[in-house]
Amino acid sequence: MSTTPPVVNGDHPFPRQLAEALRGNGSRPGLDQLRATAEYIRAHRGAFADWLRDLAADAPAVAEIAKRSYWHPNGFAKIVLHTGVEPEFRVRLHVWPESETVSRGESNPHSHRWEFASHVLAGTGMHMVEFTETAERGKPFRRFRYGADPANPAALVSDGEVRLKRRAVPHVQGGDVYTCDTAVVHTVRPIDAGLTATVVVQGPRRTPTTVVYCEPGESDDQPNFDLTEEDFEELVIAVLANLDSGVAP
Template sequence: MTDTLASSAPAGHAFLRGITDSRPADGVVDLPWLRGAAQRVQDDPGTFLSWLEEILRNEESVRDAAKRSYWHPNGFAKMVLHASADFRIRLHVWPEAAEPSRGESNPHSHRWEFASTVIAGEGMHMVEYGETAAGGDLHTRYWYGVDPADPAALRRDGQARLKKLRAPHVRYGQVYSCDTEVVHTVRPIDASLTATLVLQGPHRSAKTVVYCLPDQTDDQPNGELTEEDFRVLVGSVVAAFDKRVSS
């Protein structure tokens, strides 16, 4: 999904100003800066909460954010709260369910660096992978962003075996960062409401890789996320985060 460069979030809020004003003097948004920006959420939770509340009170912000947000095929929401030329702020929400979500279950990389922090739920379970000549599990390899005629299409590129390199757990309040070389899967630790705030940098690569098991299809369309969905999801995160920081 393509994001516009106009921000949905109220630009004058102290939380967003603090992040924007802290950008490096050379204008290069890098991974250390993204980690620092994500850490601001935990260092000043009150200001962050008031920013989310201000977004919910602003009908234009809700409408614009909902237009460029969507439901992932595996049942969680990806919402863009702020978008500018050099960084974006996303909110990923896994609603409470009867059993833990599959999350982003296909190993994949990203065209941009990011840092994220868990703001609701127990945390996230990551598994990072690398290709191997022997052992591991066989996957079909796809590239995203390699077809000039259809940049959003996944193009098949043979098969590869993947081995697990490490499996970090990111608990509530912790920050996880990722560069463009990392291939990983992401899922909530448990079935409770789980949310992460993601600080995304600019594109560093024109393409990214996605791996699917041989019996899986690459045709997994996103679902529409309505304005009401946005209000309910962000509102639930506000309530959960407020309860956690107030206890």
Template structure:
């Protein structure tokens, strides 16, 4: 259990699983799910795998929970599943899963930022390789810059926003036992270190900005739609992650 002064406690959903009760019970307040708190929850996932595993198993045993989670989840165009396990106005808990593949370099190849802060913990696989970038006037590599979230009629569309050059800031590796955190200013790419099943739990805060940036290499198509994630996909992927978490205990 995460120790928190009584003054910070918020309402706990009736019938919530122990993991969600602990997460909700430490939340500082609506709209205040800041980066230190997100890191605390990601660390809790790492430190209490049994509680997190029990929550995954409870979700899989509840048809309505599976149906609701699958409906708000999707396949990212770069080949991994973004599954939303819990959604509330001020924070979300997502499970990102890269299925086993013969291609270890798969991942989010387009440098991008986020409209929200997050912290993540590896729960299956060897981990993730990150590259963090910054825009520069000299040197670097040329990209076409796009804005994501700028089109009210199609929030997932990428709208052209000129050109940019990106230089590498650092290349962190995030492995089992590590917590990675990111604010809205960070531009990065993400890929699994190895070709086996890789999964990370992402604790996402509220939106801080209305748009974010995505960079594509010159000539690369900006038509990168999300794919449908079925209830069967959800069950198979979450089941595989649950099995991996159980084997690491």
């Protein structure tokens, strides 16, 4: 049973506590504040679970969350649980449902327009590969700019052909917290095919565009898919069942 007060018009104590952790010395949180906030979530997993339960029981909140969330084309959900203004931040829940095969995750090398910290809430962990552009060797890719078309901010705008080489292959284990800044180009996928969920604390936008790389012959038309209210409820039930079972990340 939830131990936190019920949601009232989208207000809730848990995101207010996250905002306090983010404020630090200013209203534009940096990586240190983002990490501290993700660490707060790790230390208060029970309170986070209570918040999820309260959100799932609030029909207007579920409808609002579903509208701003979506399914990635590779089959995992990106759920925006909360958006804050002062300080500016978002709390996202990324869920890879249990399946027979390991998800490809975010398999196109890409960067981000914002910094973030992430806590592996459920599952074995995440496998990442970091890349850098190189003049020699490496693997050929087509580079695109995301956010470069004012008429269609979600479009990928062609930005030439490059070569990428691996820079690092970090693994993040279940229960860990990791951070990422706007300079990192990486791919991300869960380590295994079991249910995996991460809580992402996203900071304010730092750059107007970001890069996405596609292999030659790969389509740049990779649309997201709508996430329904029923999807949200089913995913929350699965994540909470994992947390309630006492499965230690």
